[in-house]
Amino acid sequence: MTDYRSPTTEHRFSIMHESFSLSRGKLVSFLTCQRQFQLRYLQRLPWPVVPLAEPSQALLDRGQQFHQLLQRHFLGLEIIPAAIADDAVRRWWSLFQRYQAALPHGRFLTEISLTVPLDGALLNGRFDLLILGEKDGTPFAHLFDWKTGKAQDEATLRQDWQTRLYLALLAAGGAALLPPGHALLPEQIAITYWYVTEPDAPRTLHYNTAWHTQNWADLAALVAQITALDVEEPWPLIADWSACQNCAYRVLCGRQDAGSQPVVNPDEEAALLDWALEPELP
Ligand code: SF4
Numbered sequence: 001m002t003d004y005r006s007p008t009t010e011h012r013f014s015i016m017h018e019s020f021s022l023s024r025g026k027l028v029s030f031l032t033c034q035r036q037f038q039l040r041y042l043q044r045l046p047w048p049v050v051p052l053a054e055p056s057q058a059l060l061d062r063g064q065q066f067h068q069l070l071q072r073h074f075l076g077l078e079i080i081p082a083a084i085a086d087d088a089v090r091r092w093w094s095l096f097q098r099y100q101a102a103l104p105h106g107r108f109l110t111e112i113s114l115t116v117p118l119d120g121a122l123l124n125g126r127f128d129l130l131i132l133g134e135k136d137g138t139p140f141a142h143l144f145d146w147k148t149g150k151a152q153d154e155a156t157l158r159q160d161w162q163t164r165l166y167l168a169l170l171a172a173g174g175a176a177l178l179p180p181g182h183a184l185l186p187e188q189i190a191i192t193y194w195y196v197t198e199p200d201a202p203r204t205l206h207y208n209t210a211w212h213t214q215n216w217a218d219l220a221a222l223v224a225q226i227t228a229l230d231v232e233e234p235w236p237l238i239a240d241w242s243a244c245q246n247c248a249y250r251v252l253c254g255r256q257d258a259g260s261q262p263v264v265n266p267d268e269e270a271a272l273l274d275w276a277l278e279p280e281l282p
Pocket residue numbers: 033034035036037039237238243244247248249250251253255
């Protein structure tokens with residue numbers, strides 16, 4: 001079997017210095033509200049400042065348990081269903097065992113981070129499962145992502161910044177995970193989303209060069225937009241107050257009147273979980 005190398009360790013930089021990191025959560029935060037991005041990631045104000053509503057915390061806890069369970073599974077550890085305390089997590093595990101599609105042969109890397117530089121930023125992603133292998137003498141990289149929220153259609157997933165960022169990261173930097181001299185073309189990269197809510201219908205998206213060219217240009221434009229802002233000045237607040245309902249910084253922005261909204265929507269739950277599972281690089 002091919003000897004694939006382990007990834008490099010996490011890099012730590014600050015926007016106040018030469019580089020800053022951009023994860024999916026940070027990209028979404030910036031696109032949602034530039035002030036939120038500044039308060040959370042540049043000024044490092046605590047988030048959240050109040051405990052989550054009970055339903056949201058329970059959903060978050062279950063999602064994290066399920067991801068940890070699958071991580072242990074792909075590390076080769078035995079999973080004993082009777083030892084899974086939470087009924088929902090035990091049911092999800094049962095569904096996963098029953099419906100899991102055949103995985104390609106290769107090297108399994110679970111909860112692995114990949115960081116790639118782009119114009120003064122460090123793009124970063126953390127993958128639930130990455131399988132690196134060879135087919136007909138050509139390397140491939142296949143990502144798998146486990147979801148406990150509402151299933152999304154493929155058109156929506158194509159536009160999701162997780163999809164776009166993760167595929168772009170592998171196309172731009174995935175060769176670093178391969179043996180020396182190996183390249184990884186966009187056409188050799190794919191991502192599969194598996195949902196506990198639709199376990200028999202995983203969504204697989206295949207990358208290609210045209211999509212990567214557009215993705216990379218969009219990411220570069222976002223990096224340029226961020227670096228053009230003055231870190232000493234308050235960044236723009238979002239005009240739509242409804243976005244403030246789940247933001248910890250309402251008081252700082254004088255938007256207490258936006259009210260608070262417990263996160264019970266499955267879409268928001270999924271975003272919250274993705275955010276919570278991301279590494280908090282500077
Ligand atoms: S409260 Fe609203 S305006 Fe202020 S940071 Fe949060 S989302 Fe942005």
